[in-house]
């Protein structure tokens with residue numbers, strides 16, 4: 198018999214219509230079959246959602262699951278479990294693995310493994326250049342056929358303007374959008390943290406804002422010129438927002454942030470040491486204010502994670518030897534609630550829109566990001582009130598490299614439903630059947 202789940206008495210979040218309504222949702226198999234008030238179905242498994250927000254599952258455009266090649270940091274399975282715990286029903290893995298996702302066979306093998314995992318829908322971005330080295334274009338037709346949904350050389354920026362210019366034109370034939378990490382490596386070279394007072398005090402080489410600003414400016418113009426769909430990921434600077442705001446509406450561009458860039462500054466390097474080493478680096482108060490203004494006015498329309506798990510040994514040594522990155526997939530949503538909802542930057546509807554509807558539209562996922570009859574039964578249920586402490590020892594992710602340990606946060610996902618199956622209930626992974 199087809200599995201049926203009835204979610205009762207929730208506050209339904211309809212991000213496409215910018216509405217909150219009280220009601221129930223009935224799921225049958227992998228599809229939402231009814232949305233409305235007073236639905237009854239005695240045969241269905243029932244979830245009482247009173248006091249909870251029920252909406253389309255969150256879609257995350259930026260995670261690193263480290264497969265293939267760095268399974269000691271994360272695997273598709275541990276990453277997928279972390280996604281379910283974080284309320285993400287779809288995630289996009291970046292291609293800077295070892296080897297990188299620059300060949301259709303690597304992509305096909307990973308997709309087979311991903312499909313066997315029930316916890317989240319795992320999608321893959323293919324590399325823009327072979328080996329993510331920025332020298333030679335990949336074969337986008339073959340990558341698309343193998344199943345990639347976007348292109349990126351994340352971890353680095355495409356240094357060659359010429360290569361990117363041709364890549365943007367070539368990829369249009371295959372309707373593949375680009376996700377760009379903006380960093381002029383000539384300017385950021387050997388930098389470990391934001392270039393400013395704290396770096397000066399500690400004697401560390403800095404990464405100046407202009408490393409991001411100048412590269413983003415170039416690529417906005419390339420997007421404008423070629424008409425290619427370009428998304429800028431993990432913005433960190435005031436001027437990035439200003440440039441993007443100037444060209445939005447003219448060029449087919451969009452942008453996301455990562456939560457740590459809204460909550461921490463370069464000064465936190467003094468408190469957290471290697472745990473606060475991340476790329477782009479934690480900036481200053483005025484950058485946070487500018488990013489929030491960009492989120493409020495829609496210049497930044499997507500919220501992502503840049504979930505970058507590492508093994509303990511990658512973060513245990515000195516700051517200079519430590520790897521860049523923060524593991525945050527399981528706490529991304531409550532971190533955004535702290536940074537944006539509690540601070541009055543956006544309301545719950547707008548937050549949900551930037552976490553589900555907008556990224557689903559960017560990836561062309563017509564049946565995701567919307568809570569309506571006939572759409573995919575990917576849903577997230579959030580408790581907007583109860584406060585819980587971040588406990589990295591409870592992470593499903595292998596990556597415990599997280600400076601937010603011990604923070605008390607609200608807005609935690611409490612149920613995650615993927616393809617009509619409850620994969621997370623009351624903040625714990627459901628390994629067998631949910632009952």
Ligand SMILES: [Zn+2]
Nearest residue numbers: 351352353378
């Ligand atoms: Zn990146």
